[in-house]
Amino acid sequence: MSNLEVLPVGAAADAIERHLPELVQDNVASRLFAQDATLWGKDAESESAKRLAWVGLAESSRPLVAEIEDLRKSLQDKGVSRVVLCGMGGSSLAPEVICATAGVPITVLDSSQPDMVRASVQEQLDQTVVVVSSKSGGTVETDSQRRAFVDAFEKAGIDPTERIVVVTDPGSPLDEQSRKDGYRVFNADPDVGGRYSALTAFGLVPSGLAGADISTLLDEAASVTERLGADDDSNPGLRLGAAIGGTQPLRDKLVFVDAGTEAVGFGDWVEQLIAESTGKQGKGLLPVVAGQASVDTDGQTDDELVVHLTSGDPGTLSGDAVAVSGTLGATFLLWEVATAVAGRLLGINPFDQPDVESAKEAARSMLESGTGAVDDPAFTDGSIEVRASGDFLGSASTAADAIAALLREVPKDGYLAIMAYLDRIADRSLADVRQLFVRSLHRPVTFGWGPRFLHSTGQYHKGGPEFGVYLQITTEPREDLSVPGRDFTFGDFVAAQAAGDAKVLADKGRPVLRVHLTDTEQGMSDLTQAIRTATSSHAGSQGGS
Template sequence: MTVEVTLGDEVDSVEAVRDKLVAEGVPAALAAGDPSLWGPQAQPEATIRLGWLNLPQSSRELLPEIDKLVERARAEGLDHVVLAGMGGSSLAPEVICATYDVPLTVLDTTDPHQVRRALTDRLERTLVVVASKSGGTIETDSHRRIYEKAFRDAGIDPATRIVVVTDPGSPLEQSANEAGYPVVLADPNVGGRYSALTAFGLVPSALAGADVRRLLDEAEAVRALLAQDAGNPGLDLGAVLGAEALRGRDKLILRDGMSDITGLPDWIEQLIAESTGKEGKGILPVVGAEAAEDDDQYVVSIGPDGGTAVDGPLGAQFLVWEYATAIAGRVIGINPFDQPNVAESKENTTRILQEAGDGPLPAGTPLLTDGPVEVYGDVPGDPKNLADVLTWLLRAVPERGYLAIMAYLDREAAFDAATVGDASFEEMTETWAGADVATLRALLDYRTDRPVTFGWGPRFLHSTGQYHKGGPQNGVFLQITGAVTDDVEVPGKPYTLGRLQLAQALGDLGALTSRGRPAVRLHLTDRVAGVRHLLSVAEEL
């Protein structure tokens, strides 16, 4: 169980960076947890953020506790596992469960339609894992409150249906203990995006049916290689990431290759974007593109594909990518363990909700309306319709820049359109794509050689949101929001999910425009018709 990194045409520059790292003793120092590797300013943070190096062993201490939770859930017939968590608390379990082909419902959203769909699905057989490192994540707190009320309304004691994963001493630990919820404590010396092999990754995955011992075994098998100067896959991959960034190729096209792993690029996206996107620097991961189209882009595949590829089992991949990201941080000169700009959008959201009180949120006045789509923002040239706006956005992307699409919508809504019936798989897939706003990424990507990213809001705020605000000043942003027709109350709070979702969108938009980033918001007054219209206009550009 090893990870093989196959180098493409960049072998010379990569080997120069790797040789320098070896000469400086970095591989052994990182494997030993030396917090001085990223400079004196980063050392205090690094000192409390290197616990991930030991997780293949230290996380085994959690296994008896996890086994008891699994046994209890099976005995009580709780086979619908819902994970309420954001960013590092949800991305790894989603990949693990998809790879092991076990069902897990992930709530990393404030979209009321998506939450209601989960809420009305087999409540009598539902077990909710509430996962938050800080214990104060607003989305996760909202999910907990909503499920508590739903369980009580159904005559179910929430203490029999909620499991909490958090850091020691967090406010969530205290409230969970008071409520009588089982609590599994994670390693506090591991940051959220490095937490795949902590309780945050293992507890929900095991409850869903994944073999988490196997993950730890896979990581342990590759761990010994990470102290070596040769045959070290983490060093090889980190040298690739760092060397490419130094030579101006800072757009990493991540491709799911021919491997048994499903969806790993989505997890890598958060790890790399949030770790490196700061101080005007960074590596931008791009998920979904087929190939690099300009000289600032390169492709890395998951699996045994040609070119630059990373092949190996999932547990080993987690550890190797984490190690490589830490290496890349040293090469490009940033602290890979902090996230200085993530809190800004959260603070904006809180301010918007407080200032609005019971009144309308400051959504602004539409620049124009094209069918079921309202356009907000400053678009020069007197645009007449949605096509003009999309065309301007594509042209506004600077040389070496990128376009980011951010959709604050229900990411499962398209499945409602692709109903199972007499249609073939190909027909169903086509129907689904035609109803999925994420299809916009491919449509716009086809019309530019600049990279186009796509993120579901507010999920991406815990991921690429750091890069958007802290990375290079070359992004153009398209935000998509939608009318809410079936809102969900948040018990004990003065807002609904729909109101929170819009406040989060407006808060992040403000953080972007305050930096002079070109940004447009499209609001779908009818979500289904709006997505259909948006995609049809993009197809005709």
């Protein structure tokens, strides 16, 4: 059923040849599927001991299928067919991939940007069911989104308990309060971390309610469980883990290219899994989601490994690369195994995220103090306010000058991260600027929508190797939106998240350029032109094209 294949060339093939015998000899696969918490060293044992139940989800999640299908039918009988998912990181990324791949609509609200929240709340409310997903039950973004929907339902004369479904860990604050208030609650397995939760209630409830075939998804994972748990040279999980985590010298930039995969948006899911799992203790693997673009693989550098995501024959591979194919349920499990194996080879704990909380704490502090992003800009260029952490601006007096100055800070083994705190639906064209930077820098460039990337690459930015530079883009909302029952607005919140993230990066000595658009439409135009000017001049100064 799965046709799971891992085909390596170059450094990836060498890494498999080098590490696979030891992985097999150490019984890593069978120990992983026996939930052996000692695989990642003594310091990791306490965390890994409560984070390994994902290896058996293909069977343990099976009872959810009928429950979800019954609820979906009940909702459809009432004319409720639009599904909105409120969640962050591991609670939202897998359902987005599952539904896109299945071709069924779902609205994923993983933002505190007020324009995006408002659009989700106002659309077809009379036909909407909202899935509120939070493992901890205390995620501020998700709680704020929940409050907005409760308020909207009540104002529309709709009982929120009939339209909001909660997914959370048993015993969480959200679990206890939701049950008390009469909401339908699905509990996820508490021994599965968020980014490994694709086949738990977090992935299955919203996907199933939207109409995806979640039973087949579990079948696909079940069909490869025995193969992935075997201490055998042909084990694709061991092979892939060795390929991504065992190259020498380490190709620590993983460039994901859509080479014909049927799994729509899979790179965004695997980006979080790898970045948050490995980016710590000054180590890590940086996933670079390149989509179908080939510009990222032109002139491949010696610290990059190209990962071709396919649904069959990848064709001729060259350079240092690995091609991965398989059905969606199978590849979810494959990449989870491979990431756990890579963590062992890298010498890190793949189940904690020590630096994620720092940005949350900084945002809370700024929200409580009301400081947000009110520090004076270094200068203003039309609709763009420019701020910088570090002394790299020099004599820059335009946005283009400032961006060019930031590009000069990218080290030869470094990368540029673009972090856009905008409406990722309405402003999605902004993501196209990534290609301009790639062509100019000839270095890895990531693009993340804030605040969702804080639960993904945000861990790598702060805990990984110190060779990143950061371009943060924020904007004035077209119209702010209050958070019901709170003394702050969504606009206040997203500004505090952006400012808090920039502060944590700056405190760690990372170069951060912050550009704030005082008018979204004009600012987007001005910023795009500034980026074109800066990348063109940088390419010229480097002899690029």
